[in-house]
Amino acid sequence: xxxxxxxxxxxxxxxxxxxxxxxxxxxxxxxxxxxxxxxxxxxxxxxxxxxxxxxxxxxxxxxxxxxxxxxxxxxxxxxxxxxxxxxxxxxxxxxxxxxxxxxxxxxxxxxxxxxxxxxxxxxxxxxxxxxxxxxxxxxxxxxxxxxxxxxxxxxxxxxxxxxxxxxxxxxxxxxxxxxxxxxxxxxxxxxxxxxxxxxxxxxxxxxxxxxxxxxxxxxxxxxx
Amino acid sequence: xxxxxxxxxxxxxxxxxxxxxxxxxxxxxxxxxxxxxxxxxxxxxxxxxxxxxxxxxxxxxxxxxxxxxxxxxxxxxxxxxxxxxxxxxxxxxxxxxxxxxxxxxxxxxxxxxxxxxxxxxxxxxxxxxxxxxxxxxxxxxxxxxxxxxxxxxxxxxxxxxxxxxxxxxxxxxxxxxxxxxxxxxxxxxxxxxxxxxxxxxxxxxxxxxxxxxxxxxxxxxxxxxxxxxxxxxxxxxxxxxxxxxxxxxxxxxxxxxxxxxxxxxxxxxxxxxxxxxxxxxxxxxxxxxxxx
Numbered sequence: 001x002x003x004x005x006x007x008x009x010x011x012x013x014x015x016x017x018x019x020x021x022x023x024x025x026x027x028x029x030x031x032x033x034x035x036x037x038x039x040x041x042x043x044x045x046x047x048x049x050x051x052x053x054x055x056x057x058x059x060x061x062x063x064x065x066x067x068x069x070x071x072x073x074x075x076x077x078x079x080x081x082x083x084x085x086x087x088x089x090x091x092x093x094x095x096x097x098x099x100x101x102x103x104x105x106x107x108x109x110x111x112x113x114x115x116x117x118x119x120x121x122x123x124x125x126x127x128x129x130x131x132x133x134x135x136x137x138x139x140x141x142x143x144x145x146x147x148x149x150x151x152x153x154x155x156x157x158x159x160x161x162x163x164x165x166x167x168x169x170x171x172x173x174x175x176x177x178x179x180x181x182x183x184x185x186x187x188x189x190x191x192x193x194x195x196x197x198x199x200x201x202x203x204x205x206x207x208x209x210x211x212x213x214x215x216x217x218x219x220x221x222x223x224x
Numbered sequence: 225x226x227x228x229x230x231x232x233x234x235x236x237x238x239x240x241x242x243x244x245x246x247x248x249x250x251x252x253x254x255x256x257x258x259x260x261x262x263x264x265x266x267x268x269x270x271x272x273x274x275x276x277x278x279x280x281x282x283x284x285x286x287x288x289x290x291x292x293x294x295x296x297x298x299x300x301x302x303x304x305x306x307x308x309x310x311x312x313x314x315x316x317x318x319x320x321x322x323x324x325x326x327x328x329x330x331x332x333x334x335x336x337x338x339x340x341x342x343x344x345x346x347x348x349x350x351x352x353x354x355x356x357x358x359x360x361x362x363x364x365x366x367x368x369x370x371x372x373x374x375x376x377x378x379x380x381x382x383x384x385x386x387x388x389x390x391x392x393x394x395x396x397x398x399x400x401x402x403x404x405x406x407x408x409x410x411x412x413x414x415x416x417x418x419x420x421x422x423x424x425x426x427x428x429x430x431x432x433x434x435x436x437x438x439x440x441x442x443x444x445x446x447x448x449x450x451x452x453x454x455x456x457x458x459x460x461x462x463x464x465x466x467x468x469x470x471x472x473x474x475x476x477x478x479x480x481x482x483x484x485x486x487x488x489x490x491x492x493x494x495x496x497x498x499x500x501x502x503x504x505x506x507x508x509x510x511x512x513x514x515x516x
Binding site: 115117118120121122123124125126127128135136139140 | 300302307311314316373
């Protein structure tokens with residue numbers, strides 16, 4: 001009988017990560033889309049780093065930072081009572097940073113792509129920046145929001161290196177599907193590895209297809 | 225009364241340009257900004273609405289200071305009671321016409337404002353449609369109504385009619401004139417069309433490279449001699465032909481073409497493409513009843 005827990009864990013991790021990312025990325029993207037600050041290029045670089053850095057590098061530094069053997073890791077451990085190394089919360093923190101560009105970039109692009117006059121029209125009507133963001137700007141970049149949500153989710157599902165470094169391989173706690181597949185192959189259980197792989201393949205295909213169908217329809221509507 | 229005394233460095237096509245404005249505008253007037261593109265017309269509207277911050281100076285509206293560089297006062301656009309019609313209309317694509325108008329209402333303002341405007345600007349049949357399904361003229365009407373929903377004291381219109389064809393233009397001019405009077409607005413409009421300016425405005429300001437070069441009554445500024453004509457139309461010369469001792473100028477006035485006799489002495493100044501006023505003393509007008 002196949003063990004479903006790695007798959008369930010993968011989707012739980014992806015869902016939690018995506019929700020947290022959405023909450024963080026909206027203010028961050030709005031700031032990046034508007035800011036003329038000198039800090040902006042630095043922040044943009046940091047956000048994009050996970051795109052090019054090998055996941056193991058990220059995982060390695062997380063491991064160092066969160067380890068209870070140093071001051072920061074100890075502080076988190078004592079004050080928040082959360083152990084971030086080899087635990088589910090640690091996976092979530094690492095995944096949020098690792099998938100950050102996949103949420104921030106589409107939302108930032110969407111916001112920058114809206115005509116400035118739309119925002120200004122709302123300001124002249126006396127609407128605050130927050131009201132304008134939530135009632136005018138975000139509702140008009142739904143395709144970008146959907147793209148961000150789906151890419152972050154799919155990217156988290158596909159994580160391997162970061163998860164392996166920070167999470168280890170604890171069944172039911174940090175053993176996600178991608179690691180389980182690796183494990184099964186090492187143990188020469190090709191059949192089980194194939195089942196996990198097929199399920200991941202099918203689900204990610206369906207998710208991405210849905211996005212392209214929905215966004216394609218929306219674009220057609222705009223082009224009319 | 226609006227007192228503007230401001231400076232702002234702008235980046236124009238040919239390098240930096242200083243926009244220097246020293247203006248006093250009467251309440252309740254319809255004022256037109258006229259000048260070439262890049263003269264600083266749109267920037268003037270943006271400075272007044274708070275979307276752009278002046279470098280120095282003061283803006284005082286009806287006794288209230290909106291901007292004062294010495295006292296470090298800068299009222300954000302949200303706090304200035306202004307209606308702004310953008311050149312690209314800037315309608316919110318996610319909302320219907322009605323929702324666009326209702327969104328513009330201030331806190332606690334009566335929804336009747338919106339229903340009144342829908343009636344005045346005749347948007348009844350369009351109110352449940354999304355902006356993407358509207359024509360240019362319809363969008364412009366919605367933008368005008370939306371700018372007025374908050375009941376502003378000042379209405380700013382950035383080339384509201386430039387992209388529209390002649391027939392719709394005339395209709396919109398009527399809407400602008402009607403709402404200007406009905407709501408007791410001070411209206412500032414950008415326009416390139418001399419006919420439109422003469423028809424609509426009380427006061428014209430000529431801008432050139434960031435400076436006010438002339439201002440005053442449009443009749444005085446555009447029509448040099450004083451004509452006490454009873455009927456006056458503005459049009460464009462299409463053709464000038466010599467016929468024996470007189471010349472005949474063909475003039476396009478709105479949608480109709482008329483021929484006017486021009487004296488030898490006058491013809492020197494007139495060229496094809498010139499904007500002209502056709503005036504008549506109308507001693508003996510003829511009336512025709514229009515059937516229906």
